[in-house]
Amino acid sequence: MSLRTTRLNKAREAAFRLRGGLWTLLFIVVLVVAEPVARGTAALGLLIVALGQGIRFWAAGSITLYRGEKVRAAKLVTWGPYALARNPLYIGNGLIGAGWGLMAGGKALLMFAAGFLIIYCLLIIPWEEAFLQGKFGTEYEEYRANTGRFFTLRPPSGRIRGPFVPSILWESERHSLLVTAAGTAL
Structure with a gap:
């Protein structure tokens, strides 16, 4: 493994571990460059935020299994939104941030999009995918081959239904919901 690869992997691991703080930093950038927008634009942004949180x-x-700050997985989740995209949590984040950016003006939207692409697409997601490949091997390779990173052209039949655990939802999303609500209110 080259020194460059090692540094990149360390950056990816750090980005995953610090993803909550990096998300906050992206929001602060949006807030700092915010400009007034038309009511219709703000309303559309609010709908996009709600869709992302949903x-x-x-x-x-x-x-x-609630993940926390460490990348881990008890089993490979391939049902529900994970049947449609490998990264639905980050799709939700992207929509929330895009909604905030829309409510804050074009400059904010552009800055959010650039930051999101760098942090999530170049750092966090490749780190998670390497972990899943190492842990689940062939099962993950097959899933990756059939499921797009952000969307799937041919949604699978029968994989949408699967376990849904409200207690995990509340444990993992209560902080996200509070941050989303507070950020949207600002």
């Missing part, structure tokens, strides 16, 4: 709820309730 996707997060569905995804978090489909995970049978």
Whole structure:
């Protein structure tokens, strides 16, 4: 393994561990550059935020183990929103941030999008995917081959239904819900 790969993996691991703080940093950037927008634009942004949080709820309730700051998984989740995309929690985050950006003006939306792509697409998601590949091997390879990172062109039949655990949803999403509500109110 090259020194560059080692540094990149350390950056990815740190980004995963610090993803809550990085999310807060993205929100602060949106808040700092915010400009007034038309009511219709703000209303659309609010709807997008609500959609994003709804996707997060569905995804978090489909995970049978709360993750916390360490990347871990008891089993490979391939049902619910994970049958449609490998990263529904981050799709939810992206929609929440895009909604905030829309409510805060074009500059905020652009800055959020750039930060989100770097933090999530280049750092966090590859770190999680490497973990899942190492833990689940062939099962993950098959899942990855049939399920897009952010969307699937041919949704699978029969994999949408699966376990949904409200207690995990509440444990993992209460903080996210409070942050989303507070951020949206600001």
